[in-house]
Amino acid sequence: MMTQQHVVVAGAGMVAHRFVEALRSRDDAGRFRVTVIGDEPRPPYDRVALTTYFTGRDPEDLHLGGAGLWQDPQVTLRKGTAVTAIDRSGRRVRTDRGDDVGYDHLILATGSYAARPPVDGSDLRGCFVYRTIDDVADLRGYVETLRVGHDDRPLRGVVVGGGLLGLEAAGALQALGVESTVVEFAPRLMPLQVDDGGGAVLRRLIEQLGVTVRTATATAKVLGARRGRVDGMRFADGSSLPADVVVFATGVRPRDELARDAGLSIGERGGVVVDSSCLTDDPAISAVGEVACVDGRVWGLIAPGNAMAEVAVDRLLGGAATFPGADSSTKLKLLGVDVASFGDAFGATPGSLEVSFADAVAGVYKKLVLSDDARTLLGGILVGDASSYAALRPMVGQALGTDPSAWLVPATDGPPGGGELPDGATVCSCNNVTAGDIRDAVTAQGCCSVADVKSCTRAGTSCGSCVPLVKRLTDTALEEAGVAVGKGMCEHFELTRAELFNAVQVTGLRTFSEIIARHGRGRGCEICKPVIASVLASLGTGHILDDDRGTLQDTNDHMLANLQKDGTYSIVPRIPGGEVTPDGLIEIGRIAKEFDLYTKITGGQRIDMFGARVEQLPTIWRRLVEAGFECGHAYGKSLRTVKSCVGDSWCRYGVQDSVAMAIRLELRYRGLRAPHKLKLGVSGCARECAEARSKDAGVIATDKGWNLYVGGNGGFSPRHATLLAEDLDDEGLVRAIDRFFIYYIRTADRLQRTAAWLEELPGGIEHLRDVVLHDGLGVATDLDAAMEGHVASYRDEWSEVLHDPVKLARFTSFVNAADVPDPDLRYETERGQRRPVLTPRSSPPVRSSDTSPGPRFISGDRIEVRR
Amino acid sequence: MNWTTVCELAAVPRDGAVAVLVDGAQVAVVRLADDSLFAISHRDPVSGANVMARGIVGSVTVDGVEVPTISSPMFKQVYDLRSGRCLTDRRAVLATWEVRLHGGDVQIGPALAVTVRAAPADDPIDAEVTT
């Protein structure tokens, strides 16, 4: 009988995660169980995305592996536990909790330390490094406490190190509202990735963002004030700078101490020496990730680490994989600035040629390094606009095929497509996926969408920079396989919703027949008709039942109420911000009682009344309108509710009047039609009782104003909203939401909520912030005008129906028997109210002997199908 | 033959439908943009609720032919208006009636009895229509 072997992984970081995931997906026979021991108090997380911690993401959003992996019975994860020693002869590791864990094979995946340079004062309070969630949480906490005493002036921060990490840290300080200076020892920023030309453009771009840059500057000393706190920096040239907080981003050092103590070979500049199969001198111990030293080199990037994890797994399973080597190609977005560097970026190859393009005004620098015959691409540097990275990077070592300058000047038709990439070209460097792998996923493994390809090949699932190329390759492969990848909505329109919105806005067409004649074909269907109805409604072109629009409306809009399972409707009057007077409640109660409607409090802080028949809807609404209520649009792809908490008028913690703001917002956006429903929440303080971060727009009071979060969602795929802006005043808040909503309405896909829209928005939250707060697209006036137009033209949808005999006519049960209720409705009583009695969905067929009127089905109107 | 006048043509919106009661049966009268008429069961066979007249009228191309359709407002199955056959859920079918325009009036005629043979999942559904 085969006995199961025990693999112990020391370190629970990104590469440990990849190792466990790969092992579990490949070890079909269950030969190994694995224990991962990590000293951080949490499961492995996406360190590469660490900086998003400052843009409102929850630390949990960064976790890797999902619950599934860590609940696998073959996997044990021991968080908050450090490995303190290795007993190689006994094959055991010791932990700081005092226990011994035996192993058959040990994987060292302990990563790196963030180095603190040995300058005086680098251990004062207020000095930080930038490596773990705890580091960034401490940094944030320190800044927030410090701010309490410093209302008079902005806080000042210094980041030591102008590389990748330093610029990320400067971005984090900015997000915290700290004025920052980046100090770099080399004569340019990012000396390892960009050359002098790129460095100059990068510096300008970074300075435009309000970050001060000092290059060729060496730090001499951190200055301390009372109580051991940082208050400044002194440089080698004798100059100094005041500082409230200092972040060191001066590089990393492998955490190889366990291996050192155990007598394993250590590289000249640190790191556990391994061969190309990732084994150390001890055949029972491997090392992977940043702690490993392969061919005399330590790799500080995730892609080589992942490749090592795959090699280690393959070897355990008896394979012969070797570490293929790596390159330091990177594409980054630092403070919203694109920087990419790939291949032989510095032209180290003898005889190589460089072609470059620099536009200091636009802030773009691009350089390609070519072989001596100017044909083969060797590498390049892109600053300010790295959109061609995804296409260029895989071409390293290949003939460019076109005039190289075509890749450098700002794109007109876009770079040559992904169709021509050779199969061997690496498309996703994080996960080592080639163009051929992607084509194979479509042709041999039946993937039908980018999502399928991503989950099947893992391409695009780490840094995401290759996703555009993955999409292009997938689409091309699908087209070649004869699968239509139409982006159109349905067979009647080849346009997407956003394109259609634009077309209708520009042409001014206002009826479905005109629109389909001009932009589509055929007579329409249940997909495109509601879309056009929604577009027309978003453009403020009148009542949704005007002209031929009544027949376009989807189920609920069709009767301005929500359809229930028995064909009756529910009614939801608007209760702005959830605030209602006792008199209002009594009126609702009275009406519900009179019409015998089932009543319930909704999840949206209002009251739903169920069981109204079509022909009763106008009568009930007349009563509600008389009692001062208006339409709540529970049926529309439009503003639903603005959930509030009680806020500072009663709550002892409240810092703003959240109810007043919720009511203001609800009255402003009521009736606003959108690609999908819109929900808001307003909380009076950070305790967040209104659950605002689960809404499309969530507003949370601060002592200075309001923080605005966008793109939250409950539903099937919950998502917490992302921070868009902080400490807005009332007017700034309203303006920001105005622009966000209109921009979403104009550009989203059909039935795409803001959460999904934001996830797919090119440039993401930074782009949105740019559009909404800085008018980056120059459309702000237009967006503002659109919202003002909506507010000015709002009218209560149900009151208008009550005054229009033509619209009222549709609210009849039968045109030839207008006051006969649907004779099939049946109810029973449950907990004191009525509920429908209905034949279940899998009802047995109606027999020929059935006495119900109408045609006889021999086998019923539901045909039982043999499966 | 027995024809019942149910309403004026003008009472039915173009590319829309209304519900009528004929001898106790709930029928949805559908009018296309070219004024052609169809009469189908108002009862949605999937949910059992009487709602079909509130569905969206449209078309779908099947083997190159433009088929007039109505979709259920409840769970969105799409039906061929001519035969009552469901195009998206092979197990469902709508009853149909004869319908005609008489002067300006819509008249409903006899129900068309439908014989439907249960079919295995990948056989086409066989519906024979007899008057």
Ligand code: SRM
């Ligand atoms: C009545 C209510 C449940 C209740 O008794 O509390 C309800 C009822 C329905 N919800 Fe809901 N939702 C209700 C609150 C919610 C909430 C909670 C909230 O708003 O705080 C959520 C999750 C939050 C969110 O939307 O992100 C919610 C997520 C959904 C979803 C999933 C949306 C998604 O993005 O995944 C659907 C399906 C859809 O819209 O496509 C849905 C769809 C529906 C529909 C409209 C289905 C339909 O088409 O008929 C239900 C019938 C409404 C009716 O009146 O007959 N309902 N629904 C709540 C009405 C709130 C209101 O006052 O308007």
Ligand SMILES: Cc1cc2nc3c(=O)[nH]c(=O)nc-3n(C[C@H](O)[C@H](O)[C@H](O)COP(=O)(O)OP(=O)(O)OC[C@H]3O[C@@H](n4cnc5c(N)ncnc54)[C@H](O)[C@@H]3O)c2cc1C
């Ligand atoms: C802010 C930031 C941005 C980055 N951006 C990029 C990027 O854009 N592209 C890129 O390729 N790379 C980037 N990196 C680098 C990338 O995150 C690392 O290369 C990667 O995380 C290395 O993985 P690892 O598993 O080897 O080490 P780690 O992820 O550091 O994991 C090692 C883990 O082991 C734990 N550990 C150490 N010793 C012990 C012990 N004795 N006992 C128990 N546990 C121990 C550590 O606490 C840690 O949790 C970035 C890094 C940072 C900090």
Ligand code: SF4
């Ligand atoms: S969010 Fe704050 S203000 Fe609002 S009810 Fe909760 S604790 Fe009170």
Ligand code: FES
């Ligand atoms: S290159 Fe990073 S996910 Fe593909």
